[in-house]
Amino acid sequence: MEFTELNTQMIARLEAIVGRSFLFLDNETRNDYGHDETEDYVFPPAVVLKPGTPEEISSILKFASENHIPVTPIGGRTGLSGGALSIHGGIGLSMDRFNNIIHIDENNLQVITEPGVITHNLREAVAEKGLFYPPDPSSLGSCFIGGNVAENAGGARALKYGVTKDYVLNLEVVLPTGEIIWTGANTLKNSTGYNLTQLMVGSEGTLCIVTKIVMKLLPANTHNVLMLVPFYDEAEACEAVAKIFNAGITPSALEFMERDAIDWTLKFVDGVNLDIKPEIKAHLLIEVDGNFPDVLFAEAEKIATVVEQFRIDEILFADSEEQKNALWKLRRAVGEAVKSNSVYKEEDTVVPRYELPTLLKGIKAIGKKYGFSSVCYGHAGDGNLHVNIVKGDMTDEAWKSEVPKGIREIFELTVSLKGTLSGEHGIGYVQKNYMDIAFGPAQLRLMKAIKEAFDPSGIMNPGKVLPDWVNG
Amino acid sequence: MEFTELNTQMIARLEAIVGRSFLFLDNETRNDYGHDETEDYVFPPAVVLKPGTPEEISSILKFASENHIPVTPIGGRTGLSGGALSIHGGIGLSMDRFNNIIHIDENNLQVITEPGVITHNLREAVAEKGLFYPPDPSSLGSCFIGGNVAENAGGARALKYGVTKDYVLNLEVVLPTGEIIWTGANTLKNSTGYNLTQLMVGSEGTLCIVTKIVMKLLPANTHNVLMLVPFYDEAEACEAVAKIFNAGITPSALEFMERDAIDWTLKFVDGVNLDIKPEIKAHLLIEVDGNFPDVLFAEAEKIATVVEQFRIDEILFADSEEQKNALWKLRRAVGEAVKSNSVYKEEDTVVPRYELPTLLKGIKAIGKKYGFSSVCYGHAGDGNLHVNIVKGDMTDEAWKSEVPKGIREIFELTVSLKGTLSGEHGIGYVQKNYMDIAFGPAQLRLMKAIKEAFDPSGIMNPGKVLPDWVNG
Incomplete structure (x- = not known):
């Protein structure tokens, strides 16, 4: 897909929307907002914008749609599938300024929050009122709740309490047309039309920009x-x-x-023995x-x-x-520790939990076949096994040629066990070309049609989720 | 929208697909399959088909798409929003023969079932294995689990355990093109592409026909x-x-x-004092x-x-x-009892639960204004209040002219309280023209685009969910 390059006039127009202090063209900022936690990828956007209101986002998206400029939403940059990488340049839309918890509704056990709030801060704020927001991805100290919605994040408590999707009741979103809408209602149950809310959860910023989130809470344990x-x-x-x-x-x-x-x-971690x-x-x-x-x-x-x-x-x-706390610190640091040790690729396999032993044995056998080792850990209670494939002393050539074949075989095994490619990290940039393992042409066609219904100009986080041969 | 009337040749073609014993043209069967529990509506299909396999449904839908014949899926006929009414005639597609529980997977706490299984039977079958399927709509003794999926049914336990959507992991569906696909994976968490599974739940038979359902279960209490x-x-x-x-x-x-x-x-009920x-x-x-x-x-x-x-x-x-049991019998019989007493209209309002007193007072005031009385009951724990508007001694004229105005005001109140039109009954035929109260043009346009992506010929349960001015 061909996009328009931003010119000086366009930059001026964007500056008029967000204000001079919230538009960044310098290399440092662009590089900073050009990566997340996915391997060593850096794809800087041409410009970083930090809008402050849904209305500003509306103007940006309308402008981008009309001028065919790619827009990549950027949250806490802790993603593991490359969803926040501006792979086509264009606008990097940082949600940093959407950092208010709007209302903790103790009467209804709900919270209304902006998407740029750090998940840990949200959990702490509701805990102070005796309430509980269960999802706790390992990156909870730095990830954004909006990113959790975009990726349908899970965490250690999902086996009992469910994942992000199970807490999202309603979303205010800005469509690529510039329209600002609510997707549903602030209710625990809803049978009113197609479930637009659940369609947004896990859509990885490819359909709209989330600007407000209504979530249900539980009484604290x-x-x-x-x-x-x-x-x-x-x-x-x-x-x-x-x-x-x-x-x-x-x-x-x-x-x-x-x-x-x-x-x-x-x-890797201090103070845990x-x-x-x-x-x-x-x-x-x-x-x-x-x-x-x-x-x-x-x-x-x-x-x-x-x-x-x-x-x-x-x-x-x-x-x-x-x-x-020490044991949890240990568990949460595993991902970082493994990554600090070697060049790596992380896969987010998930199967029905009884299939875990078969999956683990299969992964090891596939590694042996293609010459790589892997470190496995994760949320076994819900069948979600993170597979860190480590380069170690593999040659660069073998790393490039053999590992993708091995990953494909791992995913084929996962799907044959009635599982799928990603339990909680999303597909994003790095897993998109494996989507044909989980889905046939009919599902991919439907997903593409949904994408086109929301984003006819194809500007929203282009080059993510759907395989290149589907995205065109 | 114009549809083709079935002619003798077409009937012969359909008979070749399902077999002579599973095609019905007689008035009794057509009338029988022409109603659900919605007021006193009867809309008989031109022909009732009872296919036995996904492949037969595939052939039927392909034929119907090519020939522009409406197809209305029919489950247990306990619906309260008219979703199973063949309002455009055509094919009434009964799911009666999809009545097998395929596998209760005790190792993964899951069940794979066909959609024509009665919800009560499914709950009993898993209970025998020490497992628990929580959703229990009041009609559980006769409704189909597939209908529960179509309407995103709730019931008395939703406040703690959630609604049907919270248990559906994966669906086998037949698309109007005839393609048979799975929408997701049999996993507790899934961040792999757009959530087609949740888009199907609550879509009221307007996008596809569900032929297999994978649901999660809990250990029994x-x-x-x-x-x-x-x-x-x-x-x-x-x-x-x-x-x-x-x-x-x-x-x-x-x-x-x-x-x-x-x-x-x-x-109304015996043996309860x-x-x-x-x-x-x-x-x-x-x-x-x-x-x-x-x-x-x-x-x-x-x-x-x-x-x-x-x-x-x-x-x-x-x-x-x-x-x-006596107390539950009493509670479950309320709907039927109220309906046996008078001509009625039932609304399925839902609000955040703290707003219930305001909703209840508002409903009574609106009734007074338009001259109708109402009997209210329902799942207060999740803010879901069923409003039975009873005709009593109202004139036919007032019933026809005043009640719709009152219902519109009740829904406006509901939405102003951050609630919506239906908590668990669906929109179907009788609430569709109130959808503009819950949604603006953007959401309705997106829903229409989703409908067209799945069902380009518009044959699937036409005239439901979306307002007439959107459906065209």
């Missing part, structure tokens, strides 16, 4: 129990996952970490939460009974807030 | 406590609803019934569920403390399974 279970066999750790649910327990977190993941992370026997191959980090400590202890005991059927070492029960 | 609270003031009963949640309790059911609703229902003081104006039926009886008793006590802040009579705690 008062207690939790956290346990770390060391397994002598990584496939057995995966097997234990489904068994815990089968025992009638729904943990609030159930995280899987391969041995390498823990070892690298222990070296664990004494792990050399024979331990994987860990499960398991949390139950609720309001009644006795119930949680009973549940934790039941979980212990389940995991003791496998070859495990002694279970560590976190006995203080400090220890809980 | 072992215990519940049910209490009936009589209020001296109906608005106070509504006020109490939000207060219960604010106390940190999420009940598994929280149902509101006006005095008239209970009185009429007590006359309640001694209610004349001054009582409304009841809340409140349930908590879980696995630990002590916790439930503590929660029930906390609820009692909350409701005792209002003017209430003695709380009835159901002390046996029989009494619980």
Whole structure:
């Protein structure tokens, strides 16, 4: 697709919309807003804009639509699929200034927020009112809630509490036409026309710009129990996952970490110490939460009974807030730790959780076939396994030629197990050309038609989600 | 929109697809499949087809698309918005033969089912395996799970467990082109392209025919406590609803019934006796569920403390399974009881739950203004209030001229309270011309474009959901 290059006149027009202080042409800013956390990609936009109101965004999109200028929405730049990369240059639309929590509605257990609020800050603000916003992606300290909506982010609590989509009730969005609309209503249930709200969630900035988000909240829980279970066999750790649910327990977190993941992370983070026997191959980090400590202890005991059927070492029960925080710090840092260690590619495979052992074994076998190693970890409770393929001492040539074949085989395995390409990171730039594994021509045609219905000029985050041969 | 009338040749072609025993031209069958539970409407299709496989449906839809013949999908015919009415004649596509539960997957807590399974039967079948499918529309004894998907049905447990959409993971659907596709994957989380699955849920048979449904399940709860609270003031009963949640309790059911609703229902159902003081104006039926009886008793006590802040009579705690069943029988029969009493129109208003008292007072005032009375009841815990407008001794003329004005005002009030037209019944035939109250031209244009992307010949359940001036 051909786009118009921004000229001086156009820049002047954009400056008139957002004001001189919120338009950036310098290389430093452009580079800064030209990357997220996806591998080592940098695609700077020609101009970075930081609008402050939906009306300014409306003017920008209208202008961009009329002049065929690509617009890439940019949030906290923590994405792992390259959704925020301005791969066609044009306008990088930063949502930095949409950073207000508009209203915490304690009467209805809802929050209305702007999309540029950091997820952690949103969770803390509602927690102060005794409320709970469950989704907690590992990047929660720096990601934007709007980015969470764009990617349908998950996190460690999704197995019990669901993902971002399960909390979004209504969205104010700006369409590429410049129209500002609400997609639904602020209600817990809604059977009124097609579900435009859920169509926006996970659409990765390719259909519209979200400017306000209405989310449901839960009453906060008062207690939790956290346990770390060391397994002598990584496939057995995966097997234990489904068994815990089968025992009638729904943990609030159930995280899987391969041995390498823990070892690298222990070296990477400060102040967390664990004494792990050399024979331990994987860990499960398991949390139950609720309001009644006795119930949680009973549940934790039941979980212990389940995991003791496998070859495990002694279970560590976190006995203080400090220890809980240390274990979570460890878990959340795995991604960064693995990445700091080598050039890498991260895949976000997801399967029905009983298929996890098969998936893990398959990934290792595919790695062996193509000559790469991988570090696996993730949200095992919902079948979501992050696969970090590390370059290590692979040659550049093998890295370029063999790894994509291996990734394709991993995704084919995932889909054959009734799973799919991405559980929570999105497709974005780096996975788009694998979409044919998950979908046939009919689904891709429908997705393209939806894209065209919302964005007839094709300016919204072009070159993302749909494969190149579909996007044209 | 102009459609082709079926001729003898076409009928022969359809007979070749489904077989002689599954094509019906007789008046009795056509009338039987020409109505649901919406007022007294009957719109018989020209022919009733009962296909047995997705492939047969594929052939039917391809034929209908090519020949411009309307196709109305027909489930359990319990709908309340007229979605199953063949208002343009043509093919009435009964899903009666898709009545198999394909697989209850205990390892992944999922079920794969055909859409023609009765919701109650599905719930019982999974319960036998210790699993729980929460959505329980009042018509659960006769509605189809496929109809629940089409309307995004709710029920009494939605406030804690969500609605149908929260359980649908993946759908096999037949497109009007004849293509048979899966919309997603059998996973608990999914960030892989636009959410076609959620776009199908609640689309009321206007985009495709669902032929297989993959749903998530929960481990079954072992215990519940049910209490009936009589209020001296109906608005106070509504006020109490939000207060219960604010106390940190999420009940598994929280149902509101006006005095008239209970009185009429007590006359209508057998074997349920309640001694209610004349001054009582409304009841809340409140349930908590879980696995630990002590916790439930503590929660029930906390609820009692909350409701005792209002003017209430003695709380009835159901002390046996029989009494619980009797109270639920009473609640589920309200709709039928009210309808058996008079000509009626039912609206399915939904608002954020704290707005319920304002909504209820507004509905009564609007009724007074236009000269109609209403019986209100419903799922107060999620802000979903069913409004039964009863004709009583209103003249036919006033019924025809005044009631639509009143309904429009009720919906305007609902939307002004950040609510919407339908919480769980769908828009279908009878509410479509109120859609402009909830949505502006942009949203309606997008919905129309989505419709055209899926159904370019406009044969799928024509004349539903979108207003006549949008549908053309």
